[in-house]
Amino acid sequence: SNTIRTSSNTTTRMEARVSIAKPTGGRRQKSGGGRPPENPDSIAANVNAHHATSVSSEPPPPSESRLIVLAITDVYTLQNLASFKTLVEQTREQYPGAKVISMLTGDFLSPYLLSAIDQGKGMMHALNSIPLDYITWGNHEADIKHSVVCEHVRNFKGTWINSNMISHEAMDHQVEYAIVDVPSPDGSSVRTVGLVAVMSNDPKLYANFKPPGAFGGATITDPWEALAKYQILLEKETDLIIPLQHLYVPDDHITCEKFDFPVVLSGHDHHRVDETIQGTRLLKPGMNAVYATMLEISWSNIPTMDASGGDDHGKEPPTIGAKFVSVEDFPADPVLDEANERAYDALEPLRNTELARVPSKYEPLSSDNSRGSVCTMGTYICSLLKSSMSVTRRQHSYRIDAVLLMGGNIRGNASYDQDSYDQDSFFSLEMLESEIKENEVVAVVDMPGWLLADGIQATHIGEPTPGWMQYDFGIEEDTTVSPPVVTKVNSRDLDREKIYRVATKIGDLTNGQSPPWTEYYKAHPEDLPPQGAYTNIHSELMSYFGRNLWRKLWDAISVIIEDKGMEKGCHCEFRLGQLDSDGDGTVTVQDLQKGLEELLGYSIDDRKTTLAEFVHRFADTTGDGKVRQQDFEQFCHEILETYERDSWRLDHPKPAYTRRSTIS
Numbered sequence: 001s002n003t004i005r006t007s008s009n010t011t012t013r014m015e016a017r018v019s020i021a022k023p024t025g026g027r028r029q030k031s032g033g034g035r036p037p038e039n040p041d042s043i044a045a046n047v048n049a050h051h052a053t054s055v056s057s058e059p060p061p062p063s064e065s066r067l068i069v070l071a072i073t074d075v076y077t078l079q080n081l082a083s084f085k086t087l088v089e090q091t092r093e094q095y096p097g098a099k100v101i102s103m104l105t106g107d108f109l110s111p112y113l114l115s116a117i118d119q120g121k122g123m124m125h126a127l128n129s130i131p132l133d134y135i136t137w138g139n140h141e142a143d144i145k146h147s148v149v150c151e152h153v154r155n156f157k158g159t160w161i162n163s164n165m166i167s168h169e170a171m172d173h174q175v176e177y178a179i180v181d182v183p184s185p186d187g188s189s190v191r192t193v194g195l196v197a198v199m200s201n202d203p204k205l206y207a208n209f210k211p212p213g214a215f216g217g218a219t220i221t222d223p224w225e226a227l228a229k230y231q232i233l234l235e236k237e238t239d240l241i242i243p244l245q246h247l248y249v250p251d252d253h254i255t256c257e258k259f260d261f262p263v264v265l266s267g268h269d270h271h272r273v274d275e276t277i278q279g280t281r282l283l284k285p286g287m288n289a290v291y292a293t294m295l296e297i298s299w300s301n302i303p304t305m306d307a308s309g310g311d312d313h314g315k316e317p318p319t320i321g322a323k324f325v326s327v328e329d330f331p332a333d334p335v336l337d338e339a340n341e342r343a344y345d346a347l348e349p350l351r352n353t354e355l356a357r358v359p360s361k362y363e364p365l366s367s368d369n370s371r372g373s374v375c376t377m378g379t380y381i382c383s384l385l386k387s388s389m390s391v392t393r394r395q396h397s398y399r400i401d402a403v404l405l406m407g408g409n410i411r412g413n414a415s416y417d418q419d420s421y422d423q424d425s426f427f428s429l430e431m432l433e434s435e436i437k438e439n440e441v442v443a444v445v446d447m448p449g450w451l452l453a454d455g456i457q458a459t460h461i462g463e464p465t466p467g468w469m470q471y472d473f474g475i476e477e478d479t480t481v482s483p484p485v486v487t488k489v490n491s492r493d494l495d496r497e498k499i500y501r502v503a504t505k506i507g508d509l510t511n512g513q514s515p516p517w518t519e520y521y522k523a524h525p526e527d528l529p530p531q532g533a534y535t536n537i538h539s540e541l542m543s544y545f546g547r548n549l550w551r552k553l554w555d556a557i558s559v560i561i562e563d564k565g566m567e568k569g570c571h572c573e574f575r576l577g578q579l580d581s582d583g584d585g586t587v588t589v590q591d592l593q594k595g596l597e598e599l600l601g602y603s604i605d606d607r608k609t610t611l612a613e614f615v616h617r618f619a620d621t622t623g624d625g626k627v628r629q630q631d632f633e634q635f636c637h638e639i640l641e642t643y644e645r646d647s648w649r650l651d652h653p654k655p656a657y658t659r660r661s662t663i664s
Contacts (some may be wrong), residue, residue: 012097032077033112033536034140034287036439037271041286042249043324055296055321059095062186066098066298067193069242072289072327073105074138074265076112076439076536078340081126082332087292087325087383088130089333091625097185102130105267106138106199106246109149111536113438114344115472117542117614122343128157132340134178136161138246138267139205139532142214143539150216161197161244164226166217177230179238182297189301191318194234196465199246200268205532208444223247224258231259232297240297240318249282256280262320265293268532272324283322291324294377353602353611354426355545356384359648363425366415367435369462370407373405374477377435378410378470378543380427385442385537386472387646388544389503400444401500402452402475403489406459406508408466410435432541441534442503446527450496453486460484467513471506473648506534533586546618548646549600553579553592553615554635556599570636576629587627589616609629 060066070088075081084102092100109120127135135158141149146169153160153170160174167172182191188377201220206213214220227243234241243255245266252266258279263281272291273284280611283291298319341632358365358380367377382403389400412435459469461483476488486494506528508514509521521528557575566574579587579595593612596602603612619627623635 024481027214032079032269032288032438033539034074034076034107034384034439034441037287038531039249039269039271041272043272043639054323055294056095056298060097060185060298061300063184063188063301064097064298065182065184065189065191065301066095066296067182067191068095068098069099069265069293069295069297070100070102070325071105071265071283071286071293071295073246074105074107074270074287075123075289076107077288078114078122078126078343079256080327081130082334082337082340083327083330084289084292085130085333085336086330087327089388090330091294098118098312099180101133101180101181103134103244103265104132104135105136105197105244105265107140107267108135108138109152110140110143111441111539113538113542114347115144115541117346117610118343119144119352119617122346123339124152124155125343126336126340128155129339131157133158134161134195134244135159136244136246137165139200141208142209145623146216146280147619147625151248161195163196163230164198164201164221164223165215166221169216177234182299184301187404189299191240191299191301192238193297194230194238194241194246194415196227196230196234196241197244198226199498200248200251200532202532204530207533218235223251224254227255227259234484239299247285252282252284253277256282262318263295263322265295267291274322274324281320281322284544285324289327292327294323294325296321297402313450339532349608349610350428350614351430351433352428355429355432356548358425358427360425364415365425365427367410367412368415369464370410370413370470371466371468372407374470375410377412377416378405378407379404379473381410381432381435382470382472382646383474384427384541384544385503386474387648388540389444389535392603400503402502403442403472404452404456404475404502404504405442405470406466406505406513407464407468407470409437409440409505409508410470411437429542429545432538436537438538440537441505442537442540443505443506443529443534444501445506445509445529446499447502447574448496449489449494449498451516451520452489452500452502453494453496456486457483458514458516466506467511469514473586503535505622506531542614543618547616549596549611549615550619550635551639551646553595553599554639556595570633570634570639572629572636575632585628587616587619589613592616592619592627 033437034396068091070091072084088100088102109115116123135156150170159178161178162168162171162174163176166176178195180193180195182193199220201222223245231241239455241261243261243264245252245255245264247266248268252264255261255264261280263283266282266284269284272286273282275282283293283295285291299316301316321504360375360378365377365380367375369375370378382405400615414434416431439617456469456471459465459467474489474491475486477484478487488494489500509517509528511623512518554575557578560578561571561574576587581589581591581594589609589612592615593609596612616627619631621631
């Protein structure tokens with residue numbers, strides 16, 4: 001058996017120092033995801049004279065109203081959240097009398113390895129434990145099941161701000177805007193700050209979602225129309241408005257140019273940005289809470305006289321200062337850090353578990369010389385990705401003709417003989433982590449046949465190079481000629497004039513490793529998908545592995561059906577009965593736990609239900625949290641396509657199912 005081993009106008013503030021506590025103790029690195037930054041940090045050497053470069057080191061005097069915002073964005077790991085909690089707490093201690101709020105401006109539920117397993121459960125627990133005050137949408141929150149996302153919204157303990165997707169199903173647990181009261185320590189004055197949150201409505205980001213579309217079909221309206229709407233609503237009620245955005249830098253610049261907001265807090269890009277555009281300061285702290293934006297807004301509230309001799313202090317412009325704070329410089333809150341460690345325990349049962357069988361033609365799996373040859377590991381991973389991204393019953397719907405990855409992305413440089421993984425040849429999470437970096441991403445691009453062929457050929461000439469192209473099982477080359485010539489794509493003869501749908505690393509198309517690709521896509525950047533449409537490889541393949549384990553349970557019951565001499569067919573009621581231990585018509589996580597042990601021979605600690613929960617989520621086709629006969633019937637309708645899609649790696653013929661099979 002396979003043993004699972006667990007294991008506006010502003011005034012300037014002078015540069016100031018902030019006390020920083022050093023971390024203590026050792027912490028294991030927690031898996032991440034997302035995509036790496038594609039641009040270097042953009043931090044202006046000389047910030048606009050109306051904006052301070054830092055914040056005060058002293059608490060506010062009695063009459064001053066001061067707001068301190070600690071903002072993070074695009075978080076794909078729990079690694080730094082326990083330290084962010086400490087940063088928030090120490091900031092409140094250091095600045096008594098100031099109003100201190102924390103926020104995250106989108107992208108936190110996906111895409112990363114842990115969320116592929118727990119659907120964001122660990123992340124939401126961490127954010128509630130900080131506790132985070134405000135949160136806003138990012139495009140990747142649409143990547144996991146809509147029903148699960150709505151549950152996360154309803155269970156969030158802070159305030160979820162949503163200003164341009166107000167038709168969202170869980171809007172009853174969100175607000176269109178928020179107003180923050182900022183009193184002075186002596187209570188003599190109260191300033192108010194409005195928060196408005198918008199995300200991108202770029203259709204390219206959501207083009208691969210099946211009907212009803214991303215976010216359960218909610219309409220994402222134009223972000224600048226939303227900002228204009230709430231500016232009119234809030235400008236008479238508040239002293240200042242802060243847009244919270246999940247937009248790319250060029251779109252952030254549009255906000256800066258169209259409006260007179262003194263500061264914008266944003267995300268979406270994964271690099272740090274601190275620059276001033278037409279008097280508006282744009283701040284982005286970068287990904288994964290490595291840094292947090294510390295924004296300070298204060299009013300001295302000192303009475304002044306207007307031209308008629310009246311009190312004019314209400315029109316006093318605020319002083320705005322900001323800086324980036326290194327979050328890891330703060331010690332991790334021990335309770336939250338321990339909880340985050342336990343969240344990652346969900347991955348341990350999967351590290352050495354068979355997630356997919358390796359066909360004999362790919363044995364032994366090897367990534368040796370991936371920069372100088374097409375290796376079996378490269379072909380196998382590309383083929384797994386192709387099968388995974390071709391699945392139709394899911395929120396996304398891709399049509400993939402080919403998957404291409406440059407050899408430098410297959411990094412294990414190892415040969416996995418049978419002794420490496422016991423008696424059977426299988427692919428595990430541990431092997432995936434050894435070969436593919438956690439933040440590697442792919443996206444789908446249209447590519448003419450001639451360009452696909454010429455691009456591959458250009459990397460298969462001469463000495464080994466990181467750009468040496470690996471490809472899926474459907475691509476073939478004629479290696480009897482030099483240089484080799486691509487003859488087949490998607491297991492069919494190459495059509496040089498056809499437009500193929502190719503999943504690949506978008507950055508590799510313009511990095512110079514394949515001159516034909518670089519020349520073409522630099523001349524046609526409009527053909528490249530937006531960064532927010534990228535798919536994390538780890539997250540994608542883990543979802544595929546969940547589907548594969550459910551199919552294996554289905555096949556194991558098919559053997560029982562055959563042994564009983566039953567007519568071939570779906571026999572959904574019978575299959576349900578094989579797993580439903582108490583006969584209530586519902587297959588529970590515990591039922592699947594038992595099935596994995598008894599039908600597939602997995603040795604599983606009864607206290608560790610990660611694998612069973614993982615499979616249960618896929619088996620639940622309706623998304624209601626239960627697996628019943630209708631879910632078996634749905635899978636039966638998909639099973640033929642499943643076998644066709646995976647035929648490249650299934651050594652043995654599977655039961656003959658047809659669209660007309662009787663569902664019994």
